[in-house]
Amino acid sequence: MTQKKRFILSIDGGGIRGLIPLRLLETLESRLSQRGVSEPLHQVFDLMAGSSTGGLIAAGLSAPRPGGTAGAPAATIDELRSFFERDAREIFKSSISARLARTVTSSLGLFDETYDPRPLEKLLKERFGWTSMASGLTHLVLTAYDLEQRKPVFLTNGLEASSGRPDDYYFWQAVRATTATPSYFEPARVENLSRRREEALIDGTVFMKDPTVAAYLEARNLGWGDDEIVILSLGTGRAPARSFLYKDAVGWGALGWLQPSKGAPLMSILADAQSQTTSDQARQLFAELPNVTYHRLDADLPPEAEDIDNARPGNIITLNGAADRVIRDNTVFLDAFADMIAAHVDNSESDAEAPDLVHAA
Numbered sequence: 001m002t003q004k005k006r007f008i009l010s011i012d013g014g015g016i017r018g019l020i021p022l023r024l025l026e027t028l029e030s031r032l033s034q035r036g037v038s039e040p041l042h043q044v045f046d047l048m049a050g051s052s053t054g055g056l057i058a059a060g061l062s063a064p065r066p067g068g069t070a071g072a073p074a075a076t077i078d079e080l081r082s083f084f085e086r087d088a089r090e091i092f093k094s095s096i097s098a099r100l101a102r103t104v105t106s107s108l109g110l111f112d113e114t115y116d117p118r119p120l121e122k123l124l125k126e127r128f129g130w131t132s133m134a135s136g137l138t139h140l141v142l143t144a145y146d147l148e149q150r151k152p153v154f155l156t157n158g159l160e161a162s163s164g165r166p167d168d169y170y171f172w173q174a175v176r177a178t179t180a181t182p183s184y185f186e187p188a189r190v191e192n193l194s195r196r197r198e199e200a201l202i203d204g205t206v207f208m209k210d211p212t213v214a215a216y217l218e219a220r221n222l223g224w225g226d227d228e229i230v231i232l233s234l235g236t237g238r239a240p241a242r243s244f245l246y247k248d249a250v251g252w253g254a255l256g257w258l259q260p261s262k263g264a265p266l267m268s269i270l271a272d273a274q275s276q277t278t279s280d281q282a283r284q285l286f287a288e289l290p291n292v293t294y295h296r297l298d299a300d301l302p303p304e305a306e307d308i309d310n311a312r313p314g315n316i317i318t319l320n321g322a323a324d325r326v327i328r329d330n331t332v333f334l335d336a337f338a339d340m341i342a343a344h345v346d347n348s349e350s351d352a353e354a355p356d357l358v359h360a361a
Helices: 015-034 053-062 077-091 096-102 118-128 171-178 212-221 253-258 265-288 313-329 331-345
Strands: 006-011 047-050 139-146 151-156 188-192 197-203 229-234 293-297
Touching: 006 015, 006 053, 006 212, 015 053, 015 077, 015 229, 015 313, 015 331, 047 053, 047 212, 053 077, 053 139, 053 171, 077 118, 118 171, 139 171, 139 212, 151 171, 151 212, 171 188, 171 197, 212 229, 212 265, 229 265, 253 265, 265 293, 293 331, 313 331
Parallel strands: 006 047, 006 229, 047 139, 229 293
Antiparallel strands: 139 151, 139 197, 188 197
8 A cells, every 4th residue: 555645845935036936836736737636736735834925825825715616725826926927016116105104203214115015915815815724725834923922933724732723813914924024014913813812923034934844843743754744845046146245244234234225134144044054954854854755946046036025027037037947957856746746646635624714703
């Protein structure tokens, strides 16, 4: 009898660069279709994990579509691609009037290029409605950080280490939280439905840009054995040729280190270092756990493509080109991975009851 496999998808943070892992999922979906696998990705992956833009993709693929047919996800791959290639331009549009308004309360308002979160919130409400994470179509982990309680938060719909039920959140607010990147968007005020309180959360990439290890630990909390686990980790690209020069950094000061117009160097450096460290440690960890199957795909980017808010058409072309190169260089692996899924999807069994939609009272 074939060993049952639990497929896990982990997607890094990276703003507009989320287009890269999305394109990889697009080609995987196409390969599965060629092998007769027509199930949506939430039925292919037993668990999805994401930080920031990766959380948006994971939630879009695993949340129920408000008013849709049973089992339909909130967003298809095509709809998510349209978001990155078109809608993101509106979200990352700097408003001079908003910046001027902020000078009323802050003398540094003109230097603050934080984006207005309202266009993003409007889109999230339209896409996810008022369903909660307890309604997820597959297991899910999103990362965030609680400013007031000073602790990392893993927004899940599975089991905690204590085998208890995790706190529940509205899907749209969970995505708003995991994408609340400091210096780009203001913190998210979200409702903890389980504890009946509000929380102030920011982007989980401040501590975990690559959520692979969080996904593995969630799988273990769910009781999955190492020999069942197959992890596909997707990066959002990195620009190894982009360097921050000493002669520039020495004069930045506190404002310069966080200023989006300079590429928010502190956030960029922290995110890049965290991603490299996590992927290297995950590779070493799973080498010591040989029953776990772990695959990591990422892209190299030109320096000008690293900014997470560069949604201009020319950069979208650059990001698509980077994704095309990853697909080309990993054709053999992608075919083999699709074969692996196709071999197990017919034998897959769900250990969870069909979820009921959870709406606002």
